[in-house]
Amino acid sequence: MNAVLRTDEIAAAAPMVARDICQEFEGRRVLDRINLSLPAGSVLGLIGRNGAGKSTLIRIMLGLIQPTSGMARVFDEEALKLSDSAKTRLAYVPQKPDALAWLTAEQMFDFLARFYPRWDAKFAHDTLRRWQIDAGKLLAKLSPGERQRVDIIRALASQPDLLVLDEPAAALDPVARRELLREIATRAGDAGTTVLFSSHIVSDLERVVSHVALLHNDRLLLNCLMDTFRENYARLWLPGEHASLAPKHAMSRRPGKDGSMSLVIERDAGGRWPGADIPGARIDTLGLEDLFVEIAE
Secondary structure, three states: OOOOOOOHHHHHHOOEEEEEEEEEEOOEEEEEEEEEEEOOOOEEEEEOOOOOOHHHHHHHHOOOOOOOEEEEEEOOEEHHHOOHHHHOOEEEEOOOOOOOOOOEHHHHHHHHOOOOOOOOHHHHHHHHHHOOOOOOOEHHHOOHHHHHHHHHHHHHHOOOOEEEEEOOOOOOOHHHHHHHHHHHHHHHHHHOOEEEEEOOOHHHHHHHOOEEEEEEOOEEEEEEEHHHHHHHEEEEEEOHHHHHHOOOOOOEEEEOOOOOEEEEEEOOOOOOOOOOOOOOOEEEEOOHHHHHHHHHO
16 A cells, blocks of 8 residues: 555654554454554544554553564653653553542642653643633542543643543543644644544544544554545445446445445556446545545444
8 A cells, every 4th residue: 555654764753653563352363463653743543443442552552551462662662661751751641531530630730740841730720720620629520521631631731742642532522622633733733742643533533633544353454644545545436237347456345235336445556546447437535534434334
């Protein structure tokens, strides 16, 4: 696939790299030979259905889980053996934050500020107030949405070089989600922060990502620039009488009840759409959400 970003040159400069990652749980493979690099300053959107392995891959790349095989590196250090200095340069927001739940937000921020040299106390305080979160309330007593907001504030206040967000908008209302996306875009654009953003809310990702990766059936089906995706992937629809002529190579194929065939295809090396010359063929442009639905359904 000519759009895949897996060259040694990119990986060498990437803040976060996964190489040939395989993971099995109780004899069942959940990740199969995953290679993924985050170019410095990029915002990479990792998409896939619930249960596709996104959280597992993220935890392996952060060194929180040891893979069955393969390796991950962060800031050119082995992920499983990160130095304290490397840890101060990254921030991670899990899907369901639960750490330090016996503290208030204010107490947690005061505690964490000791470990992060660039901690922005004013940002943390002002954002808590703007989001109307009681700084003196125990984290365990906050609603899921409030708890997730506090963890997002915690991550951003550390001013990381690498920000990893695993389904960060799952418990947020639309206004909070939009503000989070705006903050991510600002951090990446102004400070050069590298961001890995996992979500199944594909419309959120389309607004901010520079790169996109699609995880499906244990494998990484797509890993490219967002602009490359728009130019090089499309839906090919064929009428029933010519469905048997469908190209053999496609990212997905879905038969219709009337015998028609819908495929997700990639431009060939000559810039042509495979199957476009089949009688009755129709080529439709794809948005990221369209692609996700075509493959995931």
